[in-house]
Amino acid sequence: MTTLHTDALVLRTVDVGESDRILHLLTPRTGRLSVIAKGARRSVKRFPGTLDLFNHLRVQVERRRPTSMARLELARLQRTFHGVREHPSRFALGCYLLELLDRLAPEGGSREELAALFRFALASLELFDTSEPDARLRTLLELRALEALGLRPELTRCVRCGEALGAGAGGAPIAFHVGEGGPVCARCLREGEALLPVHLGTLRTLDQGLRLDLGRLDRLGLGGQALAEARTLLARFLRFHVGVELRSERFLSDRLG
């Protein structure tokens, strides 16, 4: 039997049987981890109001056999994000982020990367626990989520030849290849390829969005045509990686655009 003590963020909960609950957790040690909390809905002693979405927990998890689902033995609440639950647009963005992490976070991997992913998840919830999300914040957060997941698009160089991008002739948009994960320069573009058009300025603004502290993302100017292009790019890019529409996506788009 192996025992794990770790911090964890609750990404998803599913009630099973009469009193059990399955939780999808994100932890800095293992990445995504599914556990079963036996008697969760009866035992207020072991799990006092802790096993809900958005909760940052300290947990003890035990695995009896390598193939069986791990069991949640203890959970202590470290932090709950009240501000996220109480405002519809924050809640919508929060649910979307959790769902994205639940879909794309790896199960295992390099310790450093998993710890960074966990820090990103907490910092994001902290950010919109207090701020008012809009389409701009959503877009930048999607980009940062992709980066934290090791999936971020290339923004400054041609994905085929590696050359730094210059502006298109007369400020014309650049072709972005969603499947290859970045822009394709005019020399590498094959005849008849229909790629997503995006202006260099949009890619540069997104690139800046990767360098800012998460808490300062709201200082980045992203609006008008650049925001519309960035939204399309991120939506297509995420769809490519997730493969399906997320359950929370429409709810979020109705609220934030």
Ligand SMILES: [Zn+2]
């Ligand atoms: Zn090229």
